[in-house]
Amino acid sequence: MSNLPVSNIASLSKSQLQQAIIKGLDFKVGRFNVRLVSPIVELVTHLHHLYGANELLAKEDFIDFHVQLSSPSTLRRYFRPQVNFFLDGYAPFKPLPYVQASALFEWGLNWCIASHANQYLIIHAAVVEHNGQAFILPGTPGSGKSTLCAALVNQGWRLLSDEMTLLSTHDGQIYPVPRPISLKNQSIDVIKKRSPQSVFGQIVNDTVKGTVGHLCPPELSVQMGEYPVFAAKLIFPKYKQGAETELSTLSKSKALLRAAGDCFNYNLLGVQGFDSLSGLVEQCACYEFHYSNLDEALILFTELSHQ
Amino acid sequence: MTQLTSYKATSIRCRQWQDDYVIYDQLSGDTHVLDVVSGELICALSKQTMSRAKLLALLTELCVDATESEIESYLFDFIEKFELLGLLISE
Numbered sequence: 001m002s003n004l005p006v007s008n009i010a011s012l013s014k015s016q017l018q019q020a021i022i023k024g025l026d027f028k029v030g031r032f033n034v035r036l037v038s039p040i041v042e043l044v045t046h047l048h049h050l051y052g053a054n055e056l057l058a059k060e061d062f063i064d065f066h067v068q069l070s071s072p073s074t075l076r077r078y079f080r081p082q083v084n085f086f087l088d089g090y091a092p093f094k095p096l097p098y099v100q101a102s103a104l105f106e107w108g109l110n111w112c113i114a115s116h117a118n119q120y121l122i123i124h125a126a127v128v129e130h131n132g133q134a135f136i137l138p139g140t141p142g143s144g145k146s147t148l149c150a151a152l153v154n155q156g157w158r159l160l161s162d163e164m165t166l167l168s169t170h171d172g173q174i175y176p177v178p179r180p181i182s183l184k185n186q187s188i189d190v191i192k193k194r195s196p197q198s199v200f201g202q203i204v205n206d207t208v209k210g211t212v213g214h215l216c217p218p219e220l221s222v223q224m225g226e227y228p229v230f231a232a233k234l235i236f237p238k239y240k241q242g243a244e245t246e247l248s249t250l251s252k253s254k255a256l257l258r259a260a261g262d263c264f265n266y267n268l269l270g271v272q273g274f275d276s277l278s279g280l281v282e283q284c285a286c287y288e289f290h291y292s293n294l295d296e297a298l299i300l301f302t303e304l305s306h307q
Numbered sequence: 308m309t310q311l312t313s314y315k316a317t318s319i320r321c322r323q324w325q326d327d328y329v330i331y332d333q334l335s336g337d338t339h340v341l342d343v344v345s346g347e348l349i350c351a352l353s354k355q356t357m358s359r360a361k362l363l364a365l366l367t368e369l370c371v372d373a374t375e376s377e378i379e380s381y382l383f384d385f386i387e388k389f390e391l392l393g394l395l396i397s398e
Contacts, residue, residue: 163365253340260338269337271320274331274338278322 006187008149010052018044026057030166030177030225033061036105037041038069040083041168042202046102050180050201050214065112069101087112096207103204103212106182110163113177114169114264120175121276122264126262127160127174128152130305133232134174136165136284138262141209144239144291147187150215151294154195159221160229169269169276172283173228178221180214188213233304234259234284237291245296247304255286312359313398314386316352317320329343332394339392345385349394356398 009027012020021044024037036043057063068086072095081098084091085108092111096104114122125138126149135152139145149162160176168175180201188211191198198217234255235247237277250258256277260266266273285307291297318333328346330339341349347369349361357365359382366378373381389395 221348237352251327252324252388256322257338257340268342270336271333275321278320278331280323282322 005111006068007056008052009047009054009056011056014048014091017048019304023045026059026063026271027051028055028057028059028225029109029179030133030161031175032064032117032177033057034065034067034109034132035063035118036069038070038101040071040101042099043205045106046201046214049199050216053217053219065109065116066127066210067105067108069105069108070300071098100204100207102202102214103207106180106214109179113166114164117166118265118268119170119282120168121266121269121273122266123165123167123259125165125259125261126162127165127176129158129160129229130156130302132229133300133305134229135233135235135305136174136231137235137237137282138165138259139237140262141184142239143184143237145188145237146181146183147239148188148237148291148294148297148301149182150187150191150198151194153181153215153218153221154191154198155298155302158224158244159217165231167276169272169281171228172230172276172279174231175228176221176225178217178225180217183213183215185210190294191215199267231280234281234286235289236287237289237293241292241294243290245293245300246290247300250286250288253282253285255284256281256291313356314352314359314362314395315356315398316349316389317393317396319349319353319394321346321350321353330394332393335393337392340393343380345389348385352395387398 021036021038024035026035066088069083072082072084082095083098083101084095085093085104122250123138126145127134127136127137128149137145146162153159159178160174162181166175166177201214203213205211236258259277320331322329328341330349335340337353366382370378
């Protein structure tokens with residue numbers, strides 16, 4: 001690692017950040033290089049609050065994703081403003097209400113990675129690390145993976161991602177993409193109540209996912225965004241109100257099938273996807289986890305991280 | 308079906324964990340979980356072409372407690388099922 005001081009987004013004042021985003025702000029997200037161009041002021045606040053630890057790139061650095069967010073240039077911008085997301089000038093989504101710009105940026109960046117980073121087998125899963133062990137938590141929306149992930153991270157676990165696990169098809173390691181943790185609906189208050197010091201971005205109501213808030217990732221996790229780790233546990237969480245805390249072993253074959261169903265590009269990668277996923281399952285202890293009590297969940301996960 | 312017919316499983320990857328076999332069909336992209344007996348047979352067939360007689364012998368080794376008719380019936384169902392899935396080719 002170089003001893004030269006590294007500039008990050010926090011080193012810019014808010015007005016400098018605003019100027020930079022209008023022209024194009026180049027910054028690192030894990031191993032990806034992103035250029036964001038936008039005149040939208042809310043995005044300046046979003047990055048200022050949640051991306052402070054992200055390293056700024058040098059002019060000569062290669063950019064993986066050229067992202068732009070802007071309002072459609074129609075009369076509509078005056079009476080019901082909207083925002084569009086572009087990657088290389090292409091808009092993969094329909095425009096959303098202007099107030100959802102920061103959420104659209106996060107979802108759009110998810111899409112960029114999930115659709116293009118096929119050097120990884122990408123599992124729809126949170127991934128956190130403690131004691132040198134990465135825990136992969138796959139789950140569909142509502143499974144409680146992001147809430148569990150946020151609670152663990154607030155207890156000092158390293159965040160690799162709350163949304164996508166990037167399993168290298170070359171070396172079998174998990175590559176981080178530490179970004180704000182997306183919490184929805186009641187989960188926002190649960191985490192705010194448990195960790196009042198948590199920093200959230202704008203809380204956006206009435207999105208397709210309900211109310212959405214993004215939790216700032218720990219600075220150290222972002223700074224360690226270059227460093228991969230091997231997975232040790234593959235745990236399928238399921239939150240259910242009133243459920244007992246229960247961890248049960250899952251056979252490796254069932255774990256593989258379930259994880260394959262949670263991948264974005266398992267079919268696309270073909271045999272390489274199977275080899276990568278079976279390698280992951282081979283090296284991990286696999287479990288199903290039912291919970292409703294976060295305190296009990298944290299105790300159990302901490303115990304597991306010492307096994 | 309004669310004893311002269313031989314079978315092979317092409318383009319599959321096998322992984323075994325205890326009594327579970329998972330196979331990946333490289334042609335269809337399908338992933339299957341198999342019981343230990345079917346798994347042993349299909350993985351053996353992925354390594355070499357086998358005659359029906361050889362398959363019967365292997366199956367007999369795997370199912371020591373089964374009767375001759377149970378083994379015949381199992382093999383019949385196995386071949387039918389895996390040919391239908393496109394995992395097994397007869398020659």
